[in-house]
Amino acid sequence: MTKTYIWSLPTRLFHWLLAISFAAAYLLGDADDLQSLHFAFGAFAGTLIFFRILFGFFGPKYSRFSDFPIGVKNHVEFVKTFFAKTKEYAGHNPAASVVMLFILLAGILCSISGYLIYSSESKTFSLGFDPDFLEETHEVLANIFLILVGMHLLGILSDLLFHPDTGTLRSMFTGYKNVQAENVRLNNFQKIFGFLWLIIPVVMFFYANGFQINEQKGNKQETEETEQRESESEEDED
Numbered sequence: 001m002t003k004t005y006i007w008s009l010p011t012r013l014f015h016w017l018l019a020i021s022f023a024a025a026y027l028l029g030d031a032d033d034l035q036s037l038h039f040a041f042g043a044f045a046g047t048l049i050f051f052r053i054l055f056g057f058f059g060p061k062y063s064r065f066s067d068f069p070i071g072v073k074n075h076v077e078f079v080k081t082f083f084a085k086t087k088e089y090a091g092h093n094p095a096a097s098v099v100m101l102f103i104l105l106a107g108i109l110c111s112i113s114g115y116l117i118y119s120s121e122s123k124t125f126s127l128g129f130d131p132d133f134l135e136e137t138h139e140v141l142a143n144i145f146l147i148l149v150g151m152h153l154l155g156i157l158s159d160l161l162f163h164p165d166t167g168t169l170r171s172m173f174t175g176y177k178n179v180q181a182e183n184v185r186l187n188n189f190q191k192i193f194g195f196l197w198l199i200i201p202v203v204m205f206f207y208a209n210g211f212q213i214n215e216q217k218g219n220k221q222e223t224e225e226t227e228q229r230e231s232e233s234e235e236d237e238d
Protein backbone atom coordinates (compact mmCIF):
# COMPACT_ATOMS: atom_id res chain seq x y z
CA MET A 1 0.00 0.00 0.00
CA THR A 2 1.41 3.45 -0.94
CA LYS A 3 1.95 5.83 1.95
CA THR A 4 2.11 9.59 1.30
CA TYR A 5 3.17 12.30 3.71
CA ILE A 6 0.23 14.76 3.77
CA TRP A 7 0.17 16.63 7.09
CA SER A 8 3.50 18.14 8.17
CA LEU A 9 4.42 18.54 11.85
CA PRO A 10 3.18 22.18 12.19
CA THR A 11 -0.25 21.14 10.86
CA ARG A 12 -0.52 18.19 13.24
CA LEU A 13 0.60 20.24 16.26
CA PHE A 14 -1.77 23.05 15.24
CA HIS A 15 -4.61 20.55 15.02
CA TRP A 16 -4.25 18.96 18.44
CA LEU A 17 -3.44 22.25 20.16
CA LEU A 18 -6.55 23.80 18.59
CA ALA A 19 -8.71 20.87 19.70
CA ILE A 20 -7.43 21.20 23.30
CA SER A 21 -7.61 25.00 23.45
CA PHE A 22 -11.07 25.19 21.89
CA ALA A 23 -12.40 22.57 24.34
CA ALA A 24 -10.80 24.40 27.29
CA ALA A 25 -12.04 27.86 26.19
CA TYR A 26 -15.55 26.53 25.61
CA LEU A 27 -15.75 24.71 28.94
CA LEU A 28 -14.35 27.71 30.85
CA GLY A 29 -16.69 30.19 29.13
CA ASP A 30 -19.02 30.35 32.12
CA ALA A 31 -16.47 29.78 34.91
CA ASP A 32 -16.29 33.21 36.60
CA ASP A 33 -13.44 32.23 38.96
CA LEU A 34 -11.31 30.96 36.05
CA GLN A 35 -12.10 33.80 33.68
CA SER A 36 -8.43 34.64 32.97
CA LEU A 37 -7.82 31.06 31.92
CA HIS A 38 -10.78 31.34 29.53
CA PHE A 39 -9.21 34.45 27.98
CA ALA A 40 -5.85 32.63 27.78
CA PHE A 41 -7.19 29.54 25.99
CA GLY A 42 -9.45 31.68 23.79
CA ALA A 43 -6.54 33.91 22.74
CA PHE A 44 -4.35 30.83 22.19
CA ALA A 45 -6.99 29.23 19.91
CA GLY A 46 -7.57 32.51 18.04
CA THR A 47 -3.84 33.04 17.40
CA LEU A 48 -3.39 29.44 16.24
CA ILE A 49 -6.24 29.95 13.78
CA PHE A 50 -4.84 33.29 12.57
CA PHE A 51 -1.58 31.55 11.61
CA ARG A 52 -3.49 28.66 10.02
CA ILE A 53 -5.33 31.17 7.83
CA LEU A 54 -1.99 32.63 6.68
CA PHE A 55 -0.75 29.07 6.06
CA GLY A 56 -3.75 28.68 3.77
CA PHE A 57 -2.18 31.28 1.47
CA PHE A 58 1.50 30.40 1.55
CA GLY A 59 1.63 27.01 3.24
CA PRO A 60 2.46 23.74 1.46
CA LYS A 61 0.19 21.73 -0.84
CA TYR A 62 -2.88 20.22 0.93
CA SER A 63 -2.90 23.11 3.45
CA ARG A 64 -3.36 25.83 0.84
CA PHE A 65 -6.95 27.01 0.39
CA SER A 66 -6.44 26.80 -3.37
CA ASP A 67 -6.03 23.05 -2.83
CA PHE A 68 -9.45 22.76 -1.12
CA PRO A 69 -11.91 21.21 -3.62
CA ILE A 70 -14.95 23.34 -2.78
CA GLY A 71 -16.54 23.84 -6.22
CA VAL A 72 -20.05 22.51 -6.95
CA LYS A 73 -18.61 19.94 -9.39
CA ASN A 74 -16.30 18.62 -6.66
CA HIS A 75 -19.26 18.13 -4.33
CA VAL A 76 -21.30 16.31 -6.98
CA GLU A 77 -18.36 14.04 -7.75
CA PHE A 78 -17.74 13.47 -4.03
CA VAL A 79 -21.33 12.34 -3.42
CA LYS A 80 -21.39 10.16 -6.55
CA THR A 81 -18.15 8.38 -5.74
CA PHE A 82 -18.50 8.19 -1.95
CA PHE A 83 -19.63 4.55 -1.79
CA ALA A 84 -18.06 3.44 -5.07
CA LYS A 85 -14.70 4.62 -3.65
CA THR A 86 -13.45 5.43 -7.12
CA LYS A 87 -11.97 8.77 -6.06
CA GLU A 88 -9.50 9.35 -3.27
CA TYR A 89 -8.54 12.67 -1.72
CA ALA A 90 -5.01 13.26 -0.50
CA GLY A 91 -5.86 16.49 1.38
CA HIS A 92 -9.35 17.39 2.59
CA ASN A 93 -12.33 16.05 0.65
CA PRO A 94 -14.94 18.63 -0.52
CA ALA A 95 -17.23 18.24 2.52
CA ALA A 96 -14.28 18.39 4.95
CA SER A 97 -12.89 21.45 3.16
CA VAL A 98 -16.13 23.38 3.69
CA VAL A 99 -16.30 22.38 7.37
CA MET A 100 -12.61 23.33 7.85
CA LEU A 101 -13.13 26.77 6.31
CA PHE A 102 -16.14 27.45 8.54
CA ILE A 103 -14.24 26.20 11.62
CA LEU A 104 -11.47 28.70 10.88
CA LEU A 105 -13.97 31.51 10.26
CA ALA A 106 -16.14 30.82 13.32
CA GLY A 107 -13.04 30.33 15.48
CA ILE A 108 -11.32 33.57 14.56
CA LEU A 109 -14.53 35.61 14.85
CA CYS A 110 -15.29 33.99 18.20
CA SER A 111 -11.88 34.99 19.53
CA ILE A 112 -12.13 38.54 18.16
CA SER A 113 -15.63 39.04 19.61
CA GLY A 114 -14.37 37.72 22.98
CA TYR A 115 -11.51 40.20 22.89
CA LEU A 116 -13.94 43.03 22.05
CA ILE A 117 -16.10 42.15 25.08
CA TYR A 118 -13.01 42.16 27.25
CA SER A 119 -11.68 45.45 25.88
CA SER A 120 -14.99 47.25 26.31
CA GLU A 121 -15.64 45.82 29.81
CA SER A 122 -12.10 46.59 30.96
CA LYS A 123 -12.33 50.03 29.27
CA THR A 124 -9.14 49.31 27.24
CA PHE A 125 -10.87 50.46 24.09
CA SER A 126 -14.27 50.19 22.47
CA LEU A 127 -15.33 50.04 18.85
CA GLY A 128 -18.73 51.29 19.95
CA PHE A 129 -20.58 47.96 19.71
CA ASP A 130 -23.47 47.38 22.09
CA PRO A 131 -22.12 45.10 24.91
CA ASP A 132 -25.22 42.86 24.81
CA PHE A 133 -24.79 42.42 21.07
CA LEU A 134 -21.12 41.46 21.54
CA GLU A 135 -21.93 38.95 24.29
CA GLU A 136 -24.74 37.42 22.24
CA THR A 137 -22.51 37.23 19.14
CA HIS A 138 -19.67 35.64 21.11
CA GLU A 139 -21.95 32.98 22.56
CA VAL A 140 -23.58 32.22 19.19
CA LEU A 141 -20.16 31.94 17.48
CA ALA A 142 -18.88 29.63 20.22
CA ASN A 143 -21.92 27.38 19.71
CA ILE A 144 -21.57 27.46 15.91
CA PHE A 145 -17.93 26.45 16.43
CA LEU A 146 -19.09 23.55 18.62
CA ILE A 147 -21.64 22.39 16.02
CA LEU A 148 -18.94 22.50 13.32
CA VAL A 149 -16.65 20.38 15.49
CA GLY A 150 -19.54 17.90 15.85
CA MET A 151 -19.93 17.81 12.05
CA HIS A 152 -16.16 17.38 11.72
CA LEU A 153 -16.20 14.38 14.06
CA LEU A 154 -19.15 12.83 12.18
CA GLY A 155 -17.12 13.26 8.98
CA ILE A 156 -14.14 11.48 10.53
CA LEU A 157 -16.45 8.72 11.80
CA SER A 158 -18.02 8.20 8.36
CA ASP A 159 -14.56 8.13 6.80
CA LEU A 160 -13.53 5.53 9.34
CA LEU A 161 -16.58 3.42 8.50
CA PHE A 162 -16.64 3.76 4.72
CA HIS A 163 -13.01 4.47 3.78
CA PRO A 164 -11.00 2.74 6.51
CA ASP A 165 -8.14 1.94 4.11
CA THR A 166 -7.26 5.61 3.58
CA GLY A 167 -6.08 5.99 7.18
CA THR A 168 -7.43 9.56 7.52
CA LEU A 169 -7.74 9.47 11.29
CA ARG A 170 -4.22 8.12 11.73
CA SER A 171 -2.91 10.82 9.36
CA MET A 172 -3.48 13.54 11.98
CA PHE A 173 -1.04 11.67 14.25
CA THR A 174 1.54 10.34 11.81
CA GLY A 175 1.14 12.69 8.83
CA TYR A 176 0.74 9.75 6.40
CA LYS A 177 -2.32 8.66 4.40
CA ASN A 178 -2.58 5.52 2.29
CA VAL A 179 -3.03 7.38 -0.97
CA GLN A 180 -1.01 7.77 -4.14
CA ALA A 181 -0.03 11.44 -4.22
CA GLU A 182 2.85 13.88 -3.90
CA ASN A 183 4.58 14.00 -0.47
CA VAL A 184 4.31 17.33 1.32
CA ARG A 185 7.58 19.25 1.78
CA LEU A 186 8.09 22.45 3.73
CA ASN A 187 10.50 25.08 2.38
CA ASN A 188 12.70 27.01 4.84
CA PHE A 189 10.27 29.91 5.07
CA GLN A 190 7.43 27.51 5.95
CA LYS A 191 9.62 25.85 8.58
CA ILE A 192 10.35 29.19 10.28
CA PHE A 193 6.69 30.12 9.95
CA GLY A 194 5.76 26.79 11.58
CA PHE A 195 8.03 27.58 14.52
CA LEU A 196 6.47 31.04 15.06
CA TRP A 197 3.05 29.41 14.70
CA LEU A 198 3.74 27.55 17.91
CA ILE A 199 5.59 30.25 19.86
CA ILE A 200 3.33 33.28 19.31
CA PRO A 201 0.11 31.57 20.56
CA VAL A 202 1.98 30.66 23.77
CA VAL A 203 2.98 34.32 24.22
CA MET A 204 -0.66 35.33 23.64
CA PHE A 205 -1.78 32.71 26.17
CA PHE A 206 0.27 34.33 28.95
CA TYR A 207 -0.60 37.84 27.81
CA ALA A 208 -4.36 37.14 27.90
CA ASN A 209 -4.01 35.23 31.16
CA GLY A 210 -3.21 38.62 32.71
CA PHE A 211 -6.53 40.14 31.57
CA GLN A 212 -8.83 41.05 34.46
CA ILE A 213 -12.38 42.32 34.29
CA ASN A 214 -13.89 40.78 37.40
CA GLU A 215 -12.83 43.72 39.54
CA GLN A 216 -14.31 46.28 37.20
CA LYS A 217 -17.49 44.22 36.99
CA GLY A 218 -17.55 43.93 40.78
CA ASN A 219 -16.92 47.64 41.23
CA LYS A 220 -19.59 48.51 38.69
CA GLN A 221 -22.07 46.29 40.46
CA GLU A 222 -21.12 47.77 43.86
CA THR A 223 -21.48 51.33 42.54
CA GLU A 224 -24.89 50.50 41.08
CA GLU A 225 -26.00 48.92 44.37
CA THR A 226 -24.75 51.90 46.43
CA GLU A 227 -26.51 54.33 44.08
CA GLN A 228 -29.72 52.31 44.39
CA ARG A 229 -29.45 52.25 48.22
CA GLU A 230 -28.79 56.01 48.30
CA SER A 231 -31.77 56.80 46.10
CA GLU A 232 -33.97 54.50 48.22
CA SER A 233 -32.91 56.22 51.45
CA GLU A 234 -33.49 59.64 49.83
CA GLU A 235 -37.02 58.52 48.90
CA ASP A 236 -37.60 57.33 52.52
CA GLU A 237 -36.47 60.72 53.89
CA ASP A 238 -38.95 62.47 51.57
Ligand code: HEM
Nearest residue numbers: 011018019022023091092093096100103149156168169172
Ligand atom coordinates in the same frame (compact mmCIF):
# COMPACT_ATOMS: atom_id res chain seq x y z
C1 HEM B 1 -12.18 20.76 19.17
C2 HEM B 1 -11.90 19.78 18.40
C3 HEM B 1 -11.36 19.86 16.98
C4 HEM B 1 -11.16 20.90 16.14
C5 HEM B 1 -11.43 22.38 16.40
C6 HEM B 1 -10.62 20.37 14.90
C7 HEM B 1 -10.29 21.12 13.79
C8 HEM B 1 -9.69 20.64 12.63
C9 HEM B 1 -9.18 21.44 11.56
C10 HEM B 1 -9.20 22.98 11.51
C11 HEM B 1 -8.66 20.61 10.63
C12 HEM B 1 -7.97 21.03 9.33
C13 HEM B 1 -6.48 21.03 9.55
C14 HEM B 1 -5.76 21.79 8.47
O1 HEM B 1 -6.21 21.84 7.32
O2 HEM B 1 -4.71 22.40 8.78
C15 HEM B 1 -8.87 19.26 11.10
C16 HEM B 1 -8.51 18.11 10.43
C17 HEM B 1 -8.62 16.85 10.94
N1 HEM B 1 -9.10 16.52 12.20
FE1 HEM B 1 -9.81 17.74 13.58
N2 HEM B 1 -10.50 19.01 15.03
C18 HEM B 1 -10.94 18.67 16.28
C19 HEM B 1 -10.98 17.41 16.83
C20 HEM B 1 -10.61 16.27 16.19
C21 HEM B 1 -10.64 14.95 16.75
C22 HEM B 1 -11.12 14.63 18.17
C23 HEM B 1 -10.19 14.10 15.79
C24 HEM B 1 -10.03 12.62 15.85
C25 HEM B 1 -10.96 11.83 16.31
C26 HEM B 1 -9.86 14.89 14.62
C27 HEM B 1 -9.35 14.39 13.45
C28 HEM B 1 -8.99 15.14 12.35
C29 HEM B 1 -8.45 14.57 11.13
C30 HEM B 1 -8.17 13.10 10.87
C31 HEM B 1 -8.23 15.64 10.24
C32 HEM B 1 -7.72 15.54 8.80
C33 HEM B 1 -8.95 15.35 7.94
C34 HEM B 1 -8.63 15.22 6.49
O3 HEM B 1 -7.61 14.62 6.14
O4 HEM B 1 -9.41 15.73 5.66
N3 HEM B 1 -10.12 16.21 14.89
N4 HEM B 1 -9.49 19.30 12.32
Ligand code: HEM
Nearest residue numbers: 025026029030039042043045111114115117118135139142
Ligand atom coordinates in the same frame (compact mmCIF):
# COMPACT_ATOMS: atom_id res chain seq x y z
C1 HEM C 1 -12.25 30.16 20.45
C2 HEM C 1 -12.21 30.92 21.48
C3 HEM C 1 -13.34 31.13 22.46
C4 HEM C 1 -14.42 30.35 22.77
C5 HEM C 1 -14.79 28.99 22.18
C6 HEM C 1 -15.19 31.04 23.78
C7 HEM C 1 -16.35 30.56 24.35
C8 HEM C 1 -17.10 31.23 25.30
C9 HEM C 1 -18.31 30.73 25.91
C10 HEM C 1 -18.97 29.38 25.59
C11 HEM C 1 -18.75 31.68 26.78
C12 HEM C 1 -20.01 31.61 27.69
C13 HEM C 1 -21.13 32.32 26.98
C14 HEM C 1 -22.37 32.36 27.85
O1 HEM C 1 -22.96 31.29 28.06
O2 HEM C 1 -22.69 33.46 28.31
C15 HEM C 1 -17.82 32.78 26.74
C16 HEM C 1 -17.94 33.94 27.49
C17 HEM C 1 -17.01 34.96 27.48
N1 HEM C 1 -15.83 35.01 26.75
FE1 HEM C 1 -15.19 33.62 25.41
N2 HEM C 1 -14.56 32.23 24.07
C18 HEM C 1 -13.42 32.32 23.30
C19 HEM C 1 -12.49 33.33 23.29
C20 HEM C 1 -12.53 34.43 24.12
C21 HEM C 1 -11.50 35.45 24.20
C22 HEM C 1 -10.21 35.47 23.38
C23 HEM C 1 -11.92 36.37 25.12
C24 HEM C 1 -11.25 37.64 25.62
C25 HEM C 1 -9.97 37.90 25.56
C26 HEM C 1 -13.21 35.93 25.62
C27 HEM C 1 -13.98 36.62 26.54
C28 HEM C 1 -15.19 36.19 27.03
C29 HEM C 1 -15.99 36.95 27.98
C30 HEM C 1 -15.63 38.34 28.55
C31 HEM C 1 -17.11 36.17 28.25
C32 HEM C 1 -18.27 36.54 29.20
C33 HEM C 1 -19.34 37.20 28.38
C34 HEM C 1 -20.54 37.50 29.25
O3 HEM C 1 -20.40 38.25 30.21
O4 HEM C 1 -21.62 36.91 28.93
N3 HEM C 1 -13.54 34.75 24.99
N4 HEM C 1 -16.84 32.48 25.84
